[in-house]
Amino acid sequence: MKTEKIITPFNGYLAFVILLITAALIVFGFTSNNNLLSIVLLPIFILLLKGLIVIRPNNSKVLLLFGEYKGSVKLNGLFWINPLYNTTSLSLRARNFESEKIKVNDKMGNPIIISVILVWKVEDTFKSIFEVDNYEDFIRIQTDSAVRKLAGSFPYDHFEDERATVTLSTNFDDVNKALEREVTERLEMAGIEVVESRIGYLAYAPEIAHSMLRRQQASAVVAARHKIVEGAVGMVESALKLLADKQIIEFDEDRKAAMVSNLIVVLCGDSETKPVINTGTLNQ
Structure with a gap:
Protein backbone atom coordinates (compact mmCIF):
# COMPACT_ATOMS: atom_id res chain seq x y z
CA MET A 1 0.00 0.00 0.00
CA LYS A 2 1.33 3.41 -0.95
CA THR A 3 1.63 6.24 1.49
CA GLU A 4 1.66 9.99 1.17
CA LYS A 5 4.74 11.46 -0.53
CA ILE A 6 5.43 15.15 0.08
CA ILE A 7 7.16 16.94 -2.79
CA THR A 8 8.50 20.47 -3.21
CA PRO A 9 7.66 21.83 -6.69
CA PHE A 10 9.62 24.35 -8.71
CA ASN A 11 9.55 27.97 -7.55
CA GLY A 12 6.52 29.57 -9.19
CA TYR A 13 7.87 33.11 -9.08
CA LEU A 14 10.92 32.16 -11.11
CA ALA A 15 8.68 30.31 -13.56
CA PHE A 16 6.47 33.40 -13.77
CA VAL A 17 9.53 35.54 -14.67
CA ILE A 18 10.49 33.05 -17.38
CA LEU A 19 6.89 33.17 -18.57
CA LEU A 20 7.03 36.95 -18.92
CA ILE A 21 10.33 36.78 -20.80
CA THR A 22 8.86 34.17 -23.13
CA ALA A 23 5.78 36.32 -23.72
CA ALA A 24 7.97 39.33 -24.49
CA LEU A 25 10.04 37.30 -26.99
CA ILE A 26 6.87 36.05 -28.69
CA VAL A 27 5.60 39.60 -29.06
CA PHE A 28 9.02 40.69 -30.30
CA GLY A 29 9.06 37.89 -32.87
CA PHE A 30 5.70 38.85 -34.30
CA THR A 31 6.54 42.56 -34.40
CA SER A 32 9.93 41.96 -36.05
CA ASN A 33 8.51 39.55 -38.63
CA ASN A 34 10.47 36.69 -37.02
CA ASN A 35 7.50 34.35 -36.95
CA LEU A 36 9.62 31.24 -36.47
CA LEU A 37 10.81 32.48 -33.09
CA SER A 38 7.25 33.18 -31.98
CA ILE A 39 5.99 29.80 -33.21
CA VAL A 40 8.75 27.96 -31.34
CA LEU A 41 8.22 29.88 -28.09
CA LEU A 42 4.40 29.72 -28.14
CA PRO A 43 4.15 26.05 -26.97
CA ILE A 44 6.72 26.80 -24.27
CA PHE A 45 4.61 29.74 -23.13
CA ILE A 46 1.47 27.55 -22.97
CA LEU A 47 3.28 24.83 -20.96
CA LEU A 48 4.70 27.38 -18.53
CA LEU A 49 1.29 28.97 -18.07
CA LYS A 50 -0.51 25.66 -17.59
CA GLY A 51 2.03 24.48 -14.98
CA LEU A 52 1.51 27.42 -12.61
CA ILE A 53 -0.52 26.60 -9.49
CA VAL A 54 -1.48 28.66 -6.44
CA ILE A 55 -1.92 26.91 -3.08
CA ARG A 56 -3.55 28.80 -0.24
CA PRO A 57 -2.58 28.29 3.43
CA ASN A 58 -3.83 25.00 4.94
CA ASN A 59 -4.57 23.58 1.52
CA SER A 60 -2.82 20.95 -0.57
CA LYS A 61 -2.62 19.58 -4.09
CA VAL A 62 -2.55 15.89 -4.95
CA LEU A 63 -0.63 15.27 -8.19
CA LEU A 64 -1.39 12.49 -10.70
CA LEU A 65 0.36 11.67 -13.97
CA PHE A 66 -1.79 9.50 -16.23
CA GLY A 67 -3.48 7.97 -13.17
CA GLU A 68 -0.27 7.37 -11.21
CA TYR A 69 0.20 9.11 -7.87
CA LYS A 70 3.27 11.36 -7.96
CA GLY A 71 3.03 13.17 -4.64
CA SER A 72 1.30 15.86 -2.61
CA VAL A 73 2.15 19.53 -2.18
CA LYS A 74 1.34 20.99 1.25
CA LEU A 75 3.33 24.23 0.93
CA ASN A 76 1.47 27.44 0.20
CA GLY A 77 2.33 30.00 -2.43
CA LEU A 78 2.97 30.09 -6.19
CA PHE A 79 4.58 27.00 -7.76
CA TRP A 80 5.22 25.45 -11.13
CA ILE A 81 4.58 21.75 -11.76
CA ASN A 82 4.60 19.43 -14.73
CA PRO A 83 1.74 20.72 -16.89
CA LEU A 84 0.70 17.12 -17.62
CA TYR A 85 -0.15 16.56 -13.95
CA ASN A 86 -3.79 16.28 -12.92
CA THR A 87 -4.30 18.07 -9.63
CA THR A 88 -6.87 17.57 -6.87
CA SER A 89 -7.29 20.21 -4.20
CA LEU A 90 -7.71 19.11 -0.59
CA SER A 91 -8.30 21.30 2.46
CA LEU A 92 -6.11 20.69 5.52
CA ARG A 93 -8.17 22.93 7.80
CA ALA A 94 -9.77 21.62 11.00
CA ARG A 95 -13.48 20.98 10.52
CA ASN A 96 -16.43 20.25 12.80
CA PHE A 97 -18.85 17.39 12.42
CA GLU A 98 -21.92 16.99 14.63
CA SER A 99 -23.59 13.65 14.25
CA GLU A 100 -27.34 13.21 14.16
CA LYS A 101 -29.14 12.33 17.38
CA ILE A 102 -29.54 8.59 17.23
CA LYS A 103 -31.40 6.16 19.47
CA VAL A 104 -29.20 3.38 20.85
CA ASN A 105 -29.18 1.05 23.85
CA ASP A 106 -26.74 1.53 26.69
CA LYS A 107 -24.93 -1.36 28.40
CA MET A 108 -28.03 -2.20 30.48
CA GLY A 109 -30.33 -2.18 27.44
CA ASN A 110 -32.01 1.17 28.17
CA PRO A 111 -32.82 3.24 25.05
CA ILE A 112 -30.99 6.57 25.02
CA ILE A 113 -30.57 9.47 22.60
CA ILE A 114 -26.97 10.46 21.90
CA SER A 115 -24.95 12.58 19.48
CA VAL A 116 -21.28 13.52 19.28
CA ILE A 117 -19.20 16.47 18.11
CA LEU A 118 -16.06 15.64 16.16
CA VAL A 119 -13.20 18.00 15.27
CA TRP A 120 -11.08 16.53 12.49
CA LYS A 121 -8.69 17.38 9.68
CA VAL A 122 -6.97 15.61 6.81
CA GLU A 123 -3.54 14.30 7.79
CA ASP A 124 -2.65 11.91 4.95
CA THR A 125 -3.82 13.19 1.56
CA PHE A 126 -3.09 9.90 -0.23
CA LYS A 127 -5.31 7.87 2.10
CA SER A 128 -8.09 10.46 2.05
CA ILE A 129 -8.28 10.45 -1.76
CA PHE A 130 -7.41 6.88 -2.71
CA GLU A 131 -8.08 4.59 0.29
CA VAL A 132 -11.77 5.48 0.69
CA ASP A 133 -14.45 6.39 -1.83
CA ASN A 134 -15.64 9.60 -0.13
CA TYR A 135 -13.82 10.51 3.05
CA GLU A 136 -16.55 12.85 4.35
CA ASP A 137 -19.21 10.13 4.06
CA PHE A 138 -16.73 7.70 5.57
CA ILE A 139 -16.29 9.98 8.59
CA ARG A 140 -20.05 10.29 9.12
CA ILE A 141 -20.75 6.56 8.92
CA GLN A 142 -17.78 5.47 11.02
CA THR A 143 -18.53 8.08 13.69
CA ASP A 144 -22.11 6.82 14.02
CA SER A 145 -20.78 3.28 14.30
CA ALA A 146 -18.31 4.31 17.01
CA VAL A 147 -21.07 6.07 18.95
CA ARG A 148 -23.24 2.95 18.91
CA LYS A 149 -20.35 0.84 20.19
CA LEU A 150 -19.51 3.40 22.89
CA ALA A 151 -23.12 3.59 24.14
CA GLY A 152 -23.28 -0.20 24.42
CA SER A 153 -20.07 -0.29 26.46
CA PHE A 154 -21.22 1.84 29.42
CA PRO A 155 -24.42 2.23 31.46
CA TYR A 156 -26.22 5.56 31.36
CA ASP A 157 -25.85 6.11 35.12
CA HIS A 158 -25.18 4.33 38.42
CA PHE A 159 -28.86 3.55 39.10
CA GLU A 160 -28.84 0.55 36.77
CA ASP A 161 -25.31 -0.64 37.58
CA GLU A 162 -24.08 0.51 40.97
CA ARG A 163 -20.75 -1.29 40.52
CA ALA A 164 -19.92 0.56 37.29
CA THR A 165 -16.84 2.76 37.54
CA VAL A 166 -17.59 4.71 34.35
CA THR A 167 -21.02 5.88 33.17
CA LEU A 168 -22.10 7.97 30.21
CA SER A 169 -23.76 10.70 32.27
CA THR A 170 -21.10 11.26 34.94
CA ASN A 171 -17.61 10.32 33.72
CA PHE A 172 -17.42 12.66 30.73
CA ASP A 173 -13.62 12.74 30.48
CA ASP A 174 -13.26 8.95 30.50
CA VAL A 175 -16.13 8.50 28.04
CA ASN A 176 -14.79 11.17 25.67
CA LYS A 177 -11.32 9.59 25.72
CA ALA A 178 -12.80 6.19 24.92
CA LEU A 179 -14.82 7.74 22.10
CA GLU A 180 -11.77 9.53 20.71
CA ARG A 181 -9.73 6.31 20.70
CA GLU A 182 -12.51 4.41 18.93
CA VAL A 183 -13.06 7.10 16.28
CA THR A 184 -9.30 7.53 15.71
CA GLU A 185 -8.86 3.81 15.05
CA ARG A 186 -11.73 3.80 12.56
CA LEU A 187 -10.63 6.94 10.66
CA GLU A 188 -6.92 6.14 10.53
CA MET A 189 -7.31 4.23 7.26
CA ALA A 190 -8.80 7.36 5.66
CA GLY A 191 -5.85 9.53 6.73
CA ILE A 192 -7.99 11.58 9.13
CA GLU A 193 -6.59 13.06 12.34
CA VAL A 194 -9.12 13.35 15.18
CA VAL A 195 -8.40 16.60 17.01
CA GLU A 196 -11.23 16.26 19.53
CA SER A 197 -14.23 14.03 20.07
CA ARG A 198 -16.90 14.52 22.74
CA ILE A 199 -20.53 13.80 23.50
CA GLY A 200 -22.74 16.67 22.36
CA TYR A 201 -26.15 15.41 23.52
CA LEU A 202 -27.19 12.66 25.93
CA ALA A 203 -30.63 11.81 27.32
CA TYR A 204 -32.97 8.93 27.91
CA ALA A 205 -35.30 8.09 25.05
CA PRO A 206 -38.72 9.81 25.37
CA GLU A 207 -40.58 6.56 26.06
CA ILE A 208 -38.67 5.91 29.30
CA ALA A 209 -37.53 9.43 30.24
CA HIS A 210 -40.48 10.09 32.60
CA SER A 211 -40.10 6.74 34.38
CA MET A 212 -36.36 7.25 34.80
CA LEU A 213 -36.94 10.75 36.18
CA ARG A 214 -39.39 9.40 38.75
CA ARG A 215 -36.90 6.72 39.72
CA GLN A 216 -34.16 9.28 40.21
CA GLN A 217 -36.47 11.48 42.26
CA ALA A 218 -37.47 8.50 44.42
Missing part, protein backbone atom coordinates in the same frame (compact mmCIF):
# COMPACT_ATOMS: atom_id res chain seq x y z
CA SER A 219 -33.84 7.62 44.99
CA ALA A 220 -33.09 11.21 45.95
CA VAL A 221 -36.02 11.25 48.41
CA VAL A 222 -34.87 7.98 50.00
CA ALA A 223 -31.33 9.30 50.36
CA ALA A 224 -32.62 12.56 51.88
CA ARG A 225 -34.87 10.65 54.33
CA HIS A 226 -31.94 8.50 55.35
CA LYS A 227 -29.91 11.59 56.19
CA ILE A 228 -32.82 13.16 58.11
CA VAL A 229 -33.41 10.03 60.20
CA GLU A 230 -29.70 9.67 60.87
CA GLY A 231 -29.51 13.26 62.07
CA ALA A 232 -32.69 12.96 64.16
CA VAL A 233 -31.41 9.88 65.96
CA GLY A 234 -28.21 11.68 66.81
CA MET A 235 -30.12 14.70 68.15
CA VAL A 236 -32.36 12.51 70.31
CA GLU A 237 -29.35 10.66 71.68
CA SER A 238 -27.65 13.95 72.53
CA ALA A 239 -30.81 15.30 74.22
CA LEU A 240 -31.25 12.24 76.43
CA LYS A 241 -27.56 12.25 77.38
CA LEU A 242 -27.62 15.96 78.21
CA LEU A 243 -30.73 15.59 80.40
CA ALA A 244 -29.19 12.65 82.20
CA ASP A 245 -25.82 14.36 82.74
CA LYS A 246 -27.40 17.52 84.19
CA GLN A 247 -29.94 15.49 86.18
CA ILE A 248 -32.72 17.82 85.13
CA ILE A 249 -35.31 15.08 85.08
CA GLU A 250 -35.29 11.33 85.46
CA PHE A 251 -37.05 9.16 82.88
CA ASP A 252 -38.16 5.61 83.20
CA GLU A 253 -38.09 3.42 80.08
CA ASP A 254 -41.68 4.22 79.12
CA ARG A 255 -41.10 7.99 79.32
CA LYS A 256 -37.86 7.67 77.37
CA ALA A 257 -39.70 5.76 74.67
CA ALA A 258 -42.45 8.39 74.57
CA MET A 259 -39.89 11.22 74.34
CA VAL A 260 -37.92 9.48 71.64
CA SER A 261 -41.11 8.85 69.66
CA ASN A 262 -42.22 12.48 69.95
CA LEU A 263 -38.80 13.87 68.98
CA ILE A 264 -38.48 11.55 65.98
CA VAL A 265 -41.93 12.60 64.77
CA VAL A 266 -41.08 16.29 65.20
CA LEU A 267 -37.65 16.08 63.55
CA CYS A 268 -38.61 13.80 60.67
CA GLY A 269 -42.08 15.14 59.88
CA ASP A 270 -42.76 17.04 56.66
CA SER A 271 -45.26 19.47 58.16
CA GLU A 272 -44.76 21.96 60.95
CA THR A 273 -45.30 20.68 64.47
CA LYS A 274 -48.42 21.83 66.37
CA PRO A 275 -48.11 22.04 70.15
CA VAL A 276 -50.64 20.13 72.23
CA ILE A 277 -51.32 21.39 75.76
CA ASN A 278 -51.50 18.60 78.29
CA THR A 279 -54.06 19.58 80.95
CA GLY A 280 -53.59 16.39 82.91
CA THR A 281 -50.52 14.81 84.45
CA LEU A 282 -47.34 13.80 82.74
CA ASN A 283 -48.60 10.22 82.65
CA GLN A 284 -51.68 11.12 80.64
Whole structure:
Protein backbone atom coordinates (compact mmCIF):
# COMPACT_ATOMS: atom_id res chain seq x y z
CA MET A 1 0.00 0.00 0.00
CA LYS A 2 1.33 3.41 -0.95
CA THR A 3 1.63 6.24 1.49
CA GLU A 4 1.66 9.99 1.17
CA LYS A 5 4.74 11.46 -0.53
CA ILE A 6 5.43 15.15 0.08
CA ILE A 7 7.16 16.94 -2.79
CA THR A 8 8.50 20.47 -3.21
CA PRO A 9 7.66 21.83 -6.69
CA PHE A 10 9.62 24.35 -8.71
CA ASN A 11 9.55 27.97 -7.55
CA GLY A 12 6.52 29.57 -9.19
CA TYR A 13 7.87 33.11 -9.08
CA LEU A 14 10.92 32.16 -11.11
CA ALA A 15 8.68 30.31 -13.56
CA PHE A 16 6.47 33.40 -13.77
CA VAL A 17 9.53 35.54 -14.67
CA ILE A 18 10.49 33.05 -17.38
CA LEU A 19 6.89 33.17 -18.57
CA LEU A 20 7.03 36.95 -18.92
CA ILE A 21 10.33 36.78 -20.80
CA THR A 22 8.86 34.17 -23.13
CA ALA A 23 5.78 36.32 -23.72
CA ALA A 24 7.97 39.33 -24.49
CA LEU A 25 10.04 37.30 -26.99
CA ILE A 26 6.87 36.05 -28.69
CA VAL A 27 5.60 39.60 -29.06
CA PHE A 28 9.02 40.69 -30.30
CA GLY A 29 9.06 37.89 -32.87
CA PHE A 30 5.70 38.85 -34.30
CA THR A 31 6.54 42.56 -34.40
CA SER A 32 9.93 41.96 -36.05
CA ASN A 33 8.51 39.55 -38.63
CA ASN A 34 10.47 36.69 -37.02
CA ASN A 35 7.50 34.35 -36.95
CA LEU A 36 9.62 31.24 -36.47
CA LEU A 37 10.81 32.48 -33.09
CA SER A 38 7.25 33.18 -31.98
CA ILE A 39 5.99 29.80 -33.21
CA VAL A 40 8.75 27.96 -31.34
CA LEU A 41 8.22 29.88 -28.09
CA LEU A 42 4.40 29.72 -28.14
CA PRO A 43 4.15 26.05 -26.97
CA ILE A 44 6.72 26.80 -24.27
CA PHE A 45 4.61 29.74 -23.13
CA ILE A 46 1.47 27.55 -22.97
CA LEU A 47 3.28 24.83 -20.96
CA LEU A 48 4.70 27.38 -18.53
CA LEU A 49 1.29 28.97 -18.07
CA LYS A 50 -0.51 25.66 -17.59
CA GLY A 51 2.03 24.48 -14.98
CA LEU A 52 1.51 27.42 -12.61
CA ILE A 53 -0.52 26.60 -9.49
CA VAL A 54 -1.48 28.66 -6.44
CA ILE A 55 -1.92 26.91 -3.08
CA ARG A 56 -3.55 28.80 -0.24
CA PRO A 57 -2.58 28.29 3.43
CA ASN A 58 -3.83 25.00 4.94
CA ASN A 59 -4.57 23.58 1.52
CA SER A 60 -2.82 20.95 -0.57
CA LYS A 61 -2.62 19.58 -4.09
CA VAL A 62 -2.55 15.89 -4.95
CA LEU A 63 -0.63 15.27 -8.19
CA LEU A 64 -1.39 12.49 -10.70
CA LEU A 65 0.36 11.67 -13.97
CA PHE A 66 -1.79 9.50 -16.23
CA GLY A 67 -3.48 7.97 -13.17
CA GLU A 68 -0.27 7.37 -11.21
CA TYR A 69 0.20 9.11 -7.87
CA LYS A 70 3.27 11.36 -7.96
CA GLY A 71 3.03 13.17 -4.64
CA SER A 72 1.30 15.86 -2.61
CA VAL A 73 2.15 19.53 -2.18
CA LYS A 74 1.34 20.99 1.25
CA LEU A 75 3.33 24.23 0.93
CA ASN A 76 1.47 27.44 0.20
CA GLY A 77 2.33 30.00 -2.43
CA LEU A 78 2.97 30.09 -6.19
CA PHE A 79 4.58 27.00 -7.76
CA TRP A 80 5.22 25.45 -11.13
CA ILE A 81 4.58 21.75 -11.76
CA ASN A 82 4.60 19.43 -14.73
CA PRO A 83 1.74 20.72 -16.89
CA LEU A 84 0.70 17.12 -17.62
CA TYR A 85 -0.15 16.56 -13.95
CA ASN A 86 -3.79 16.28 -12.92
CA THR A 87 -4.30 18.07 -9.63
CA THR A 88 -6.87 17.57 -6.87
CA SER A 89 -7.29 20.21 -4.20
CA LEU A 90 -7.71 19.11 -0.59
CA SER A 91 -8.30 21.30 2.46
CA LEU A 92 -6.11 20.69 5.52
CA ARG A 93 -8.17 22.93 7.80
CA ALA A 94 -9.77 21.62 11.00
CA ARG A 95 -13.48 20.98 10.52
CA ASN A 96 -16.43 20.25 12.80
CA PHE A 97 -18.85 17.39 12.42
CA GLU A 98 -21.92 16.99 14.63
CA SER A 99 -23.59 13.65 14.25
CA GLU A 100 -27.34 13.21 14.16
CA LYS A 101 -29.14 12.33 17.38
CA ILE A 102 -29.54 8.59 17.23
CA LYS A 103 -31.40 6.16 19.47
CA VAL A 104 -29.20 3.38 20.85
CA ASN A 105 -29.18 1.05 23.85
CA ASP A 106 -26.74 1.53 26.69
CA LYS A 107 -24.93 -1.36 28.40
CA MET A 108 -28.03 -2.20 30.48
CA GLY A 109 -30.33 -2.18 27.44
CA ASN A 110 -32.01 1.17 28.17
CA PRO A 111 -32.82 3.24 25.05
CA ILE A 112 -30.99 6.57 25.02
CA ILE A 113 -30.57 9.47 22.60
CA ILE A 114 -26.97 10.46 21.90
CA SER A 115 -24.95 12.58 19.48
CA VAL A 116 -21.28 13.52 19.28
CA ILE A 117 -19.20 16.47 18.11
CA LEU A 118 -16.06 15.64 16.16
CA VAL A 119 -13.20 18.00 15.27
CA TRP A 120 -11.08 16.53 12.49
CA LYS A 121 -8.69 17.38 9.68
CA VAL A 122 -6.97 15.61 6.81
CA GLU A 123 -3.54 14.30 7.79
CA ASP A 124 -2.65 11.91 4.95
CA THR A 125 -3.82 13.19 1.56
CA PHE A 126 -3.09 9.90 -0.23
CA LYS A 127 -5.31 7.87 2.10
CA SER A 128 -8.09 10.46 2.05
CA ILE A 129 -8.28 10.45 -1.76
CA PHE A 130 -7.41 6.88 -2.71
CA GLU A 131 -8.08 4.59 0.29
CA VAL A 132 -11.77 5.48 0.69
CA ASP A 133 -14.45 6.39 -1.83
CA ASN A 134 -15.64 9.60 -0.13
CA TYR A 135 -13.82 10.51 3.05
CA GLU A 136 -16.55 12.85 4.35
CA ASP A 137 -19.21 10.13 4.06
CA PHE A 138 -16.73 7.70 5.57
CA ILE A 139 -16.29 9.98 8.59
CA ARG A 140 -20.05 10.29 9.12
CA ILE A 141 -20.75 6.56 8.92
CA GLN A 142 -17.78 5.47 11.02
CA THR A 143 -18.53 8.08 13.69
CA ASP A 144 -22.11 6.82 14.02
CA SER A 145 -20.78 3.28 14.30
CA ALA A 146 -18.31 4.31 17.01
CA VAL A 147 -21.07 6.07 18.95
CA ARG A 148 -23.24 2.95 18.91
CA LYS A 149 -20.35 0.84 20.19
CA LEU A 150 -19.51 3.40 22.89
CA ALA A 151 -23.12 3.59 24.14
CA GLY A 152 -23.28 -0.20 24.42
CA SER A 153 -20.07 -0.29 26.46
CA PHE A 154 -21.22 1.84 29.42
CA PRO A 155 -24.42 2.23 31.46
CA TYR A 156 -26.22 5.56 31.36
CA ASP A 157 -25.85 6.11 35.12
CA HIS A 158 -25.18 4.33 38.42
CA PHE A 159 -28.86 3.55 39.10
CA GLU A 160 -28.84 0.55 36.77
CA ASP A 161 -25.31 -0.64 37.58
CA GLU A 162 -24.08 0.51 40.97
CA ARG A 163 -20.75 -1.29 40.52
CA ALA A 164 -19.92 0.56 37.29
CA THR A 165 -16.84 2.76 37.54
CA VAL A 166 -17.59 4.71 34.35
CA THR A 167 -21.02 5.88 33.17
CA LEU A 168 -22.10 7.97 30.21
CA SER A 169 -23.76 10.70 32.27
CA THR A 170 -21.10 11.26 34.94
CA ASN A 171 -17.61 10.32 33.72
CA PHE A 172 -17.42 12.66 30.73
CA ASP A 173 -13.62 12.74 30.48
CA ASP A 174 -13.26 8.95 30.50
CA VAL A 175 -16.13 8.50 28.04
CA ASN A 176 -14.79 11.17 25.67
CA LYS A 177 -11.32 9.59 25.72
CA ALA A 178 -12.80 6.19 24.92
CA LEU A 179 -14.82 7.74 22.10
CA GLU A 180 -11.77 9.53 20.71
CA ARG A 181 -9.73 6.31 20.70
CA GLU A 182 -12.51 4.41 18.93
CA VAL A 183 -13.06 7.10 16.28
CA THR A 184 -9.30 7.53 15.71
CA GLU A 185 -8.86 3.81 15.05
CA ARG A 186 -11.73 3.80 12.56
CA LEU A 187 -10.63 6.94 10.66
CA GLU A 188 -6.92 6.14 10.53
CA MET A 189 -7.31 4.23 7.26
CA ALA A 190 -8.80 7.36 5.66
CA GLY A 191 -5.85 9.53 6.73
CA ILE A 192 -7.99 11.58 9.13
CA GLU A 193 -6.59 13.06 12.34
CA VAL A 194 -9.12 13.35 15.18
CA VAL A 195 -8.40 16.60 17.01
CA GLU A 196 -11.23 16.26 19.53
CA SER A 197 -14.23 14.03 20.07
CA ARG A 198 -16.90 14.52 22.74
CA ILE A 199 -20.53 13.80 23.50
CA GLY A 200 -22.74 16.67 22.36
CA TYR A 201 -26.15 15.41 23.52
CA LEU A 202 -27.19 12.66 25.93
CA ALA A 203 -30.63 11.81 27.32
CA TYR A 204 -32.97 8.93 27.91
CA ALA A 205 -35.30 8.09 25.05
CA PRO A 206 -38.72 9.81 25.37
CA GLU A 207 -40.58 6.56 26.06
CA ILE A 208 -38.67 5.91 29.30
CA ALA A 209 -37.53 9.43 30.24
CA HIS A 210 -40.48 10.09 32.60
CA SER A 211 -40.10 6.74 34.38
CA MET A 212 -36.36 7.25 34.80
CA LEU A 213 -36.94 10.75 36.18
CA ARG A 214 -39.39 9.40 38.75
CA ARG A 215 -36.90 6.72 39.72
CA GLN A 216 -34.16 9.28 40.21
CA GLN A 217 -36.47 11.48 42.26
CA ALA A 218 -37.47 8.50 44.42
CA SER A 219 -33.84 7.62 44.99
CA ALA A 220 -33.09 11.21 45.95
CA VAL A 221 -36.02 11.25 48.41
CA VAL A 222 -34.87 7.98 50.00
CA ALA A 223 -31.33 9.30 50.36
CA ALA A 224 -32.62 12.56 51.88
CA ARG A 225 -34.87 10.65 54.33
CA HIS A 226 -31.94 8.50 55.35
CA LYS A 227 -29.91 11.59 56.19
CA ILE A 228 -32.82 13.16 58.11
CA VAL A 229 -33.41 10.03 60.20
CA GLU A 230 -29.70 9.67 60.87
CA GLY A 231 -29.51 13.26 62.07
CA ALA A 232 -32.69 12.96 64.16
CA VAL A 233 -31.41 9.88 65.96
CA GLY A 234 -28.21 11.68 66.81
CA MET A 235 -30.12 14.70 68.15
CA VAL A 236 -32.36 12.51 70.31
CA GLU A 237 -29.35 10.66 71.68
CA SER A 238 -27.65 13.95 72.53
CA ALA A 239 -30.81 15.30 74.22
CA LEU A 240 -31.25 12.24 76.43
CA LYS A 241 -27.56 12.25 77.38
CA LEU A 242 -27.62 15.96 78.21
CA LEU A 243 -30.73 15.59 80.40
CA ALA A 244 -29.19 12.65 82.20
CA ASP A 245 -25.82 14.36 82.74
CA LYS A 246 -27.40 17.52 84.19
CA GLN A 247 -29.94 15.49 86.18
CA ILE A 248 -32.72 17.82 85.13
CA ILE A 249 -35.31 15.08 85.08
CA GLU A 250 -35.29 11.33 85.46
CA PHE A 251 -37.05 9.16 82.88
CA ASP A 252 -38.16 5.61 83.20
CA GLU A 253 -38.09 3.42 80.08
CA ASP A 254 -41.68 4.22 79.12
CA ARG A 255 -41.10 7.99 79.32
CA LYS A 256 -37.86 7.67 77.37
CA ALA A 257 -39.70 5.76 74.67
CA ALA A 258 -42.45 8.39 74.57
CA MET A 259 -39.89 11.22 74.34
CA VAL A 260 -37.92 9.48 71.64
CA SER A 261 -41.11 8.85 69.66
CA ASN A 262 -42.22 12.48 69.95
CA LEU A 263 -38.80 13.87 68.98
CA ILE A 264 -38.48 11.55 65.98
CA VAL A 265 -41.93 12.60 64.77
CA VAL A 266 -41.08 16.29 65.20
CA LEU A 267 -37.65 16.08 63.55
CA CYS A 268 -38.61 13.80 60.67
CA GLY A 269 -42.08 15.14 59.88
CA ASP A 270 -42.76 17.04 56.66
CA SER A 271 -45.26 19.47 58.16
CA GLU A 272 -44.76 21.96 60.95
CA THR A 273 -45.30 20.68 64.47
CA LYS A 274 -48.42 21.83 66.37
CA PRO A 275 -48.11 22.04 70.15
CA VAL A 276 -50.64 20.13 72.23
CA ILE A 277 -51.32 21.39 75.76
CA ASN A 278 -51.50 18.60 78.29
CA THR A 279 -54.06 19.58 80.95
CA GLY A 280 -53.59 16.39 82.91
CA THR A 281 -50.52 14.81 84.45
CA LEU A 282 -47.34 13.80 82.74
CA ASN A 283 -48.60 10.22 82.65
CA GLN A 284 -51.68 11.12 80.64
